Amino acid sequence: MSTIIDVSSxxxxxxxxxxxxxxxxxxxxxxxxxxxxxxxxxxxxxxxxIVGYHPIDEGSIKFEGQEISKKLVPEIARxxxxxxxxxxxxxxxxxxxxxxLISLPHRKLSLMDAFKKNTRADRDKAEQFLDFVGLYEKRxxxxxxxxxxxxxLLEFAxxxxxxxxxxxxxEPTAGIxxxxxxxxxDRLKRANSExxxxxxxIEHNMRVIMNMADKIYCLAHGxxxxxxxxxxxxxxxxxxxxxxxxx
Amino acid sequence: MSKTLFYIILGIITVIAPFAFxxxxxxxATLWLMIIVAQSWDMTGGQMGYNSLGNIFxxxxxxxxxxxxxxxxxxxxGEYTGAAGGGIYTFTPDEYFLGxxxxxxxxxxxxxxxxxxxxxxxxxxxxPYFAIGTLGVAIAGGEMVSxxxxxxxxxxxSMPSYPYNFDQFKTVIYFLYAILGIALFFFCRWLYQxxxxxxxxAIRDDEEKAEAMGIHTMRYKLIAWAISAFFVGAAxxxxxxxxxxxxxLETAYQTINLGIFMVVCVLLGGKGTLWGPVxxxxxxxxxxxxxxxxxxxxxxxxxxxLIVVVVVFFQDGLMGxxxxxxxxxxxxxxxxxxxxV
Numbered sequence: 001m002s003t004i005i006d007v008s009s010x011x012x013x014x015x016x017x018x019x020x021x022x023x024x025x026x027x028x029x030x031x032x033x034x035x036x037x038x039x040x041x042x043x044x045x046x047x048x049x050i051v052g053y054h055p056i057d058e059g060s061i062k063f064e065g066q067e068i069s070k071k072l073v074p075e076i077a078r079x080x081x082x083x084x085x086x087x088x089x090x091x092x093x094x095x096x097x098x099x100x101l102i103s104l105p106h107r108k109l110s111l112m113d114a115f116k117k118n119t120r121a122d123r124d125k126a127e128q129f130l131d132f133v134g135l136y137e138k139r140x141x142x143x144x145x146x147x148x149x150x151x152x153l154l155e156f157a158x159x160x161x162x163x164x165x166x167x168x169x170x171e172p173t174a175g176i177x178x179x180x181x182x183x184x185x186d187r188l189k190r191a192n193s194e195x196x197x198x199x200x201x202i203e204h205n206m207r208v209i210m211n212m213a214d215k216i217y218c219l220a221h222g223x224x225x226x227x228x229x230x231x232x233x234x235x236x237x238x239x240x241x242x243x244x245x246x247x
Numbered sequence: 248m249s250k251t252l253f254y255i256i257l258g259i260i261t262v263i264a265p266f267a268f269x270x271x272x273x274x275x276a277t278l279w280l281m282i283i284v285a286q287s288w289d290m291t292g293g294q295m296g297y298n299s300l301g302n303i304f305x306x307x308x309x310x311x312x313x314x315x316x317x318x319x320x321x322x323x324x325g326e327y328t329g330a331a332g333g334g335i336y337t338f339t340p341d342e343y344f345l346g347x348x349x350x351x352x353x354x355x356x357x358x359x360x361x362x363x364x365x366x367x368x369x370x371x372x373x374x375p376y377f378a379i380g381t382l383g384v385a386i387a388g389g390e391m392v393s394x395x396x397x398x399x400x401x402x403x404x405s406m407p408s409y410p411y412n413f414d415q416f417k418t419v420i421y422f423l424y425a426i427l428g429i430a431l432f433f434f435c436r437w438l439y440q441x442x443x444x445x446x447x448x449a450i451r452d453d454e455e456k457a458e459a460m461g462i463h464t465m466r467y468k469l470i471a472w473a474i475s476a477f478f479v480g481a482a483x484x485x486x487x488x489x490x491x492x493x494x495x496l497e498t499a500y501q502t503i504n505l506g507i508f509m510v511v512c513v514l515l516g517g518k519g520t521l522w523g524p525v526x527x528x529x530x531x532x533x534x535x536x537x538x539x540x541x542x543x544x545x546x547x548x549x550x551x552x553l554i555v556v557v558v559v560f561f562q563d564g565l566m567g568x569x570x571x572x573x574x575x576x577x578x579x580x581x582x583x584x585x586x587x588v
Binding site: 074098140 | 463
């Protein structure tokens with residue numbers, strides 16, 4: 001497998017707080033890569049660095065071999081590198097179908113295309129994905145009125161609608177009830193295998209991430225603590241210490 | 248079908264009204280002006296979530312562009328304004344109507360360009376800062392024009408007067424506004440159904456998310472404001488012909504009157520809806536004229552009270568209230584049908 005995201009020696013600090021120090025990792029094309037670590041270990045900061053929310057202090061980030069650490073958020077998104085948010089972000093005043101239609105990949109639209117109406121095919125696709133995440137019945141409700149878990153599912157469906165190459169998911173199962181989680185794991189796996197989307201996932205739920213990921217990176221105190229397969233990570237004493245607070 | 252019938256009836260009323268109520272022609276024309284400025288304000292304020300308090304800039308600029316184009320086609324503008332009413336400048340009917348035909352689109356296009364340039368700077372601001380920033384632009388615009396002697400400075404500028412009789416003039420102005428208003432309405436009706444419409448709604452609901460999804464946010468914001476400015480500028484040009492003489496601070500760049508009224512209209516009717524600005528403009532205009540007629544002296548107090556009541560109790564306006572009370576009228580409902588996929 002080839003590397004699609006290549007993060008090398010990235011550091012980022014907020015004032016005196018070093019959120020990321022000398023982080024290097026790679027995400028393989030077509031795989032599922034996990035990123036774990038205790039609260040405040042710099043996972044979301046790293047995600048934000050990758051998708052261009054803030055400039056990094058040092059290091060380089062490459063996407064498909066292209067340097068992206070100087071690019072702006074929408075530019076990176078248009079390359080096909082998409083992220084979802086820890087706190088869901090959906091368009092609250094629009095209904096689910098509209099939320100989906102607005103997520104059509106604008107990188108594939110010309111300016112003239114923007115002044116056309118959505119086609120029947122776009123709508124069908126939107127409804128298909130809504131059905132895929134189990135929100136078909138609620139598709140005409142305002143997205144803001146959905147429960148938090150449903151909003152997460154909607155956000156995931158919107159991301160799929162955008163046809164990304166790589167999807168960065170920030171805690172996809174946080175706030176979702178345990179019965180739905182199994183369904184979500186299944187759908188994430190299918191998104192990976194059926195739609196060929198490379199996944200890079202931040203997750204606190206060990207059962208979820210150990211089930212899905214091919215490779216896991218563990219951060220602690222803004223530094224790379226360990227990397228390896230789920231089995232290796234589970235046996236790593238440093239990871240166990242970090243989570244149980246031996247430091 | 249019933250919708251088409253509804254539009255046809257409204258169309259017939261629009262055509263008949265000025266002849267049925269000749270004494271109200273100017274009132275009805277002003278009502279159309281309110282509808283145009285409210286509807287175009289809503290494009291950025293309601294649909295895109297950027298509350299501009301400076302759209303009046305385009306109204307004033309449209310007026311001055313109309314004057315400069317109409318006069319400039321026949322006489323040197325500096326000489327015309329320099330005479331300050333002393334010289335005799337006549338316009339033939341042909342010159343008058345050519346000026347009218349050219350200056351209304353010219354005002355719109357010029358204002359759209361202004362919106363691109365101003366927007367490039369001000370769209371870096373968000374929320375209340377954008378509102379204050381654009382208000383600053385409008386005030387600065389008025390001050391700049393009032394110090395620019397070439398176009399009459401603080402004294403203002405006079406348009407040529409209508410070459411035929413005055414009653415006909417009022418009817419012409421009414422229909423100019425009405426045509427522009429109807430064009431704007433149907434343009435919005437189409438625009439809000441396109442992907443562009445959805446994109447500006449997305450910017451309203453969560454601009455960061457829209458950026459993260461790869462939407463060309465800056466591009467769409469500039470286009471939306473330019474379209475809005477085009478219609479306000481064109482309406483300003485018609486106003487220039489209607490008012491004949493106007494000056495910068497109280498008439499053209501009237502930030503505290505029309506500049507605020509357009510916002511209140513939209514709030515009354517309901518932000519971010521197609522019909523809200525139209526209904527709001529009608530409600531506001533009726534309210535304003537009634538208080539001006541029957542509570543003279545207290546009219547500003549009544550208007551202030553109305554604004555307070557709207558802002559505190561009916562933030563979503565009439566349409567927003569209906570949407571809340573009767574969501575099923577707007578298609579907001581659980582659909583229990585099985586997916587046909």
